Amino acid sequence: MDSRYKRLQASRFSGENLAARDRLKKAYRMIEPFLKLTLPLLDIGSRDGWFIEYLKRKKFKYVQGIEITEEAVKYAQSKDRNVVWGDAHDLSAFGVGQYGAVLMIHSLEHCYDPKKVVDQVYKTLQPKGIFYIEVPLEKKAHTDMGHFCNFTDIKDVMNLLGSRFVLLKHKLYTMGKMKHLMCIFRKI
Numbered sequence: 001m002d003s004r005y006k007r008l009q010a011s012r013f014s015g016e017n018l019a020a021r022d023r024l025k026k027a028y029r030m031i032e033p034f035l036k037l038t039l040p041l042l043d044i045g046s047r048d049g050w051f052i053e054y055l056k057r058k059k060f061k062y063v064q065g066i067e068i069t070e071e072a073v074k075y076a077q078s079k080d081r082n083v084v085w086g087d088a089h090d091l092s093a094f095g096v097g098q099y100g101a102v103l104m105i106h107s108l109e110h111c112y113d114p115k116k117v118v119d120q121v122y123k124t125l126q127p128k129g130i131f132y133i134e135v136p137l138e139k140k141a142h143t144d145m146g147h148f149c150n151f152t153d154i155k156d157v158m159n160l161l162g163s164r165f166v167l168l169k170h171k172l173y174t175m176g177k178m179k180h181l182m183c184i185f186r187k188i
Helices: 002-010 019-032 049-057 070-078 113-125 154-164
Strands: 041-044 063-067 084-085 099-104 125-136 165-175 178-188
Touching: 019 099, 019 125, 019 178, 041 049, 041 113, 041 125, 049 063, 049 113, 063 070, 070 084, 099 154, 099 165, 113 125, 113 154, 125 154, 154 165
Parallel strands: 041 063, 041 099, 063 084, 099 125
Antiparallel strands: 125 178, 165 178
């Protein structure tokens, strides 16, 4: 699974993702009231690192990106964006309780073991840390798009997180013909 997973993710990278910028700005507007500029933030699945740069312009003190696609990491680093190679299924390189917020913007659906990823995120979050998840709502996983899991509504996400997180806010939006779910959780 690991090599197929990496290959599918790498096939999706082609430099700056201009189409995603509006979606990332929309995500920022939703989560901004819940974030503190002084707490470290981890963006999982940061692709070209543009959002890392955007958050730094918003005066966040420490923002770290993690990305599984080596070409995307090299590209982000060539632009001096704080993105390192890593797999969300193993965040052991990051300290326990190191981050005040973890963001997964259209990256959780790309994980072949989302429960393991959530367990890893839980460990890296500080007490009462913020976990932002944004996913497309799909009846079945679109493996041709590198989706290994799917979510049909907020209940699917809440079931995945279990009782370790409390939902603070969620919102649906439509992009093209597909609905997307934005949700903010706090670690209990």
